[in-house]
Amino acid sequence: DAGITQSPRYKITETGRQVTLMCHQTWSHSYMFWYRQDLGHGLRLIYYSAAADITDKGEVPDGYVVSRSKTENFPLTLESATRSQTSVYFCASSEFLRGEQYFGPGTRLTVT
Amino acid sequence: QQQVKQSPQSLIVQKGGISIINCAYENTAFDYFPWYQQFPGKGPALLIAIRPDVSEKKEGRFTISFNKSAKQFSLHIMDSQPGDSATYFCAAGHILTGGGNKLTFGTGTQLKVEL
Numbered sequence A: 001d002a003g004i005t006q007s008p009r010y011k012i013t014e015t016g017r018q019v020t021l022m023c024h025q026t027w028s029h030s031y032m033f034w035y036r037q038d039l040g041h042g043l044r045l046i047y048y049s050a051a052a053d054i055t056d057k058g059e060v061p062d063g064y065v066v067s068r069s070k071t072e073n074f075p076l077t078l079e080s081a082t083r084s085q086t087s088v089y090f091c092a093s094s095e096f097l098r099g100e101q102y103f104g105p106g107t108r109l110t111v112t
Numbered sequence B: 001q002q003q004v005k006q007s008p009q010s011l012i013v014q015k016g017g018i019s020i021i022n023c024a025y026e027n028t029a030f031d032y033f034p035w036y037q038q039f040p041g042k043g044p045a046l047l048i049a050i051r052p053d054v055s056e057k058k059e060g061r062f063t064i065s066f067n068k069s070a071k072q073f074s075l076h077i078m079d080s081q082p083g084d085s086a087t088y089f090c091a092a093g094h095i096l097t098g099g100g101n102k103l104t105f106g107t108g109t110q111l112k113v114e115l
Helices: none
Strands: A005-006 A010-013 A017-027 A031-038 A042-051 A054-055 A065-066 A076-078 A087-094 A102-105 A107-111 B003-009 B011-012 B019-025 B033-038 B045-050 B054-057 B062-067 B072-077 B086-095 B102-107 B109-114
Touching: A005 A087, A010 A017, A010 A031, A017 A031, A017 A087, A031 A065, A042 A065, A042 B086, A042 B102, A054 B072, B003 B086, B019 B033, B019 B086, B019 B109, B033 B062, B045 B054, B045 B062, B045 B072, B072 B086
Parallel strands: A010 A107, B011 B109
Antiparallel strands: A005 A017, A017 A076, A031 A042, A031 A087, A042 A054, A065 A076, A087 A102, A087 A107, B003 B019, B019 B072, B033 B045, B033 B086, B054 B062, B062 B072, B086 B102, B086 B109
């Protein structure tokens, strides 16, 4: 199906473990974004990417790593998960020179 | 540092009434102001957006009012319906080098429209 997908949709992991959240879009959008959503904070930008192999930090990048070897994929890795990283994570994509960001369904991550 | 302040945190409106959500921003470099709607268990979706060269934009029952000098903008939902019950996020963005927008979101408003 066309669109933007995220996997897994739910994940429970332990403190200190590495976990990777996947994001895939079929529109060939240039820009991709990772946000975390927490009550009282809204959506906060973690990292974004303007194209394959081009990434930049957002508002809250500490503890996260991203890569983008292909236009359609933008994985987010928590190298050593902490309880403060318990959140709902959203991936989004945006067409070149367009403002609208299209969001995926989200991944609910719980770090125990 | 919260660059986009949104209020109220929650809002209850009677069916047919007007829902009003307000946002204020600090960074004068922002040049794109979208509103996103989010239903439980779903990702946010763009509802309506405005650029600072106009003071108002209307799409159906949804209107953005923009006050550049006050650095404020608001969403008005006319004839509110139970199906409008959702969380609404304002955002402010600026153009990234080469295109695209980097958005800063407000904290969200949970709207409930009662029968």
